[in-house]
Amino acid sequence: MEIPYTVSARPDTGLWNAKLGIWLFLASEVMLFGGLFSAYIFLRIGSEPGYWPLGVLNVPVGTLNTFVLIASSVTVVLAWVALKVRNFFQYKLFMGITILCGILFLVVKLTYEYPQKFHHYGVFIKKDALGKYDAFLGNNHRREKGLEPRVEITGKLYQESDEYLKIKVDAPFTDPTNHKYDFPPLFPHKVTDTVVKIDRADIQHHGVFAPKHSPYFATYFCITGLHGLHVLGGVIVFLYLWLPCGASLYKTNPEHLANRVEVAGLFWHFVDLVWIFVFPLFYLL
Amino acid sequence: MSSTHDTAQHSPYKAGDAILQHSRPYFIVGGILFVFTVLTVAISYVHFGSHAANIAIGLAVASFKAACVAAIFMHLNHEKRLIYVVLFFTVIFAVACVYLTWKSFADPIPGTQHFVR
Numbered sequence: 001m002e003i004p005y006t007v008s009a010r011p012d013t014g015l016w017n018a019k020l021g022i023w024l025f026l027a028s029e030v031m032l033f034g035g036l037f038s039a040y041i042f043l044r045i046g047s048e049p050g051y052w053p054l055g056v057l058n059v060p061v062g063t064l065n066t067f068v069l070i071a072s073s074v075t076v077v078l079a080w081v082a083l084k085v086r087n088f089f090q091y092k093l094f095m096g097i098t099i100l101c102g103i104l105f106l107v108v109k110l111t112y113e114y115p116q117k118f119h120h121y122g123v124f125i126k127k128d129a130l131g132k133y134d135a136f137l138g139n140n141h142r143r144e145k146g147l148e149p150r151v152e153i154t155g156k157l158y159q160e161s162d163e164y165l166k167i168k169v170d171a172p173f174t175d176p177t178n179h180k181y182d183f184p185p186l187f188p189h190k191v192t193d194t195v196v197k198i199d200r201a202d203i204q205h206h207g208v209f210a211p212k213h214s215p216y217f218a219t220y221f222c223i224t225g226l227h228g229l230h231v232l233g234g235v236i237v238f239l240y241l242w243l244p245c246g247a248s249l250y251k252t253n254p255e256h257l258a259n260r261v262e263v264a265g266l267f268w269h270f271v272d273l274v275w276i277f278v279f280p281l282f283y284l285l
Numbered sequence: 286m287s288s289t290h291d292t293a294q295h296s297p298y299k300a301g302d303a304i305l306q307h308s309r310p311y312f313i314v315g316g317i318l319f320v321f322t323v324l325t326v327a328i329s330y331v332h333f334g335s336h337a338a339n340i341a342i343g344l345a346v347a348s349f350k351a352a353c354v355a356a357i358f359m360h361l362n363h364e365k366r367l368i369y370v371v372l373f374f375t376v377i378f379a380v381a382c383v384y385l386t387w388k389s390f391a392d393p394i395p396g397t398q399h400f401v402r
Contacts (some may be wrong), residue, residue, distance in 0.1 A: 014365045023368050027375040034379040038386045059326060066322050074315035077358055079308045084298035142365035186330070269358045276350045279322075280343045285336075 010098050024262045034275055036223050040281065043215040050149040053216050055100035055184025056120075056209065059111045061113060062283040065105050066275065069197075071274045076238075076265045083258035085236055088250055095261070098268070102235040109228055117209035117217070121157040123165060125175050129202035131260045133231045136169065138176025147182060153198065155191050157208075165198050165206060227278060230271045314357040321350050 004010075005017040013020055044052055079094035125133055129149065132138060137150040155169035170189040172181035173196065181189075211218045240246070241261055249257045295351060325346050333339050356362040361372075 013367050015367060018369075020367065027371055030375050030379055034382050038383045041383070042390075055342065063322060063326055067319065070315060070318045070322065071353065073318075073358055074311055077311045078304060078308055081298070081304050081311075084299040084303040085304060087304060087305065109388055166356055183330070183332070186326075210377050257376050266359055269354055272358075273351050273354050276347050276354065277344075280329065280347050284326060285340045285343045 006139040007253070007259060012136070018259060018263045022266050023177060025265065027200050029270060033223070033226075034279075036219070036226070037281075038176055040219045040223065043219060047215060050127075050151040051056075051124075052213065053122075053152070056154075056188070057119055057220075057249070058097060058113065058116070058188050059106060059186050059283050062279055065108050066279050068101050068105050068108075069272045069275050072098045072105075073269055075101065076261075076268050078241045080258060080261045080265055081095055083250075084256060088254075090248070092242065093209060094237060095246075096188075099235055099242060102231050102238065105231055106228060106235070109224070119156070120153050120154065121167060122154045122205040122209060122211045122213055123167060123206040124200050125154045125198070126202055126204045127151075132202060133196075133198070133285075136173040138172075138181075145182065150176070153196060155196075155259075158195055163200055165200065165203065166195050167198065168192065169194050169196050223278055224282070227271065227274055230267075230274070234264065234268045235269070310357050314353050317353055318350055321346055325350075 007016060008017055010020075019067075033107075063184075068162070075094045079091050079098060082088070082090035082094055125214060130139060131139060133153065136153060139149045142149055150172075151171060152174055153167055155167045155173070157165065158168045159166040166189055171192055172189055172192045174192050175181065207213050209217055211221045241257070241264060249260070250263045325343060329339065329341075329343055330345070333342060361368070
């Protein structure tokens with residue numbers, strides 16, 4: 001049975017069916033990510049000063065991944081143009097580059113960015129014990145400068161017992177009043193050999209930079225994880241269109257293949273569009 | 286029923302055209318997105334008086350980039366009317382989603398963490 005309106009427009013909608021289908025799907029995607037961004041906004045607005053981590057992600061790596069997604073958005077639309085002008089070789093080339101970009105994005109995320117977070121440790125100090133650790137937090141200095149307080153000591157977990165935790169702290173906690181640590185860094189702070197002992201009685205909560213660490217990391221892993229699944233889905237669809245199935249469809253109906261690539265491309269651009277907001281919200285602002 | 290070799294009659298694309306002949310806008314928008322990504326990173330390290338101001342400016346740049354992607358890459362600068370109708374309702378529902386969440390702050394459930402009276 002032949003599927004109708006894969007190439008020509010339906011008279012009542014003025015669109016071929018898959019085009020309308022993908023836009024309806026993207027509308028549901030806007031609601032999905034809209035709900036999550038809504039959660040982000042209200043969790044962030046509702047967080048007390050100092051409790052929303054800033055500068056904990058690697059900005060250059062995030063920027064690299066942004067470049068990779070932008071490049072893939074250009075190449076996927078070039079792949080579509082190549083099909084429209086019936087140049088199958090260039091279609092294969094540009095679609096191949098798009099697939100590689102998608103894979104590179106996922107590799108960076110899964111083998112570098114996420115694992116780094118799972119090895120970094122944070123200890124939130126109880127409010128009434130913050131003064132005890134001011135030599136490492138520098139909150140008197142920050143108050144004078146009108147900056148948000150530090151309420152968490154971060155670094156690598158060095159030793160723990162029933163009474164205390166010992167943390168090899170990040171650089172800002174070794175010299176907390178240094179002006180260069182007043183604002184979030186471009187590159188993540190290095191872990192030093194300075195060890196800070198924190199009594200368990202003074203700890204509000206502690207753990208690695210996993211979703212349960214804070215609302216920030218809960219929303220970060222939720223939104224970037226869902227976004228990553230979308231990237232994976234896009235790569236799988238592109239692979240299907242790039243492998244011999246694409247070639248056989250090109251031989252029988254090249255316009256149909258062009259329309260399939262356009263639909264998959266629209267999905268890919270939406271994934272890029274979501275990242276355009278994820279990147280500044282989590283990495284920069 | 287569509288014919289298997291049906292092609293858009295008014296399509297600007299002709300078999301054998303050079304790709305570069307049709308891809309100029311995509312390269313320009315790609316370049317704009319690269320430049321504005323660098324700009325987004327750069328201005329996030331400039332203090333505009335308050336953190337809220339930095340967030341507003343950062344999101345304004347992101348919105349411009351998103352508009353470029355939607356208009357050129359997703360061809361929303363010349364789409365059929367039905368697509369705009371679908372998107373209109375999408376925007377309405379997305380705004381309602383945020384608005385209803387915001388309104389829930391005014392009507393918290395007693396006994397929950399956010400119930401402050």
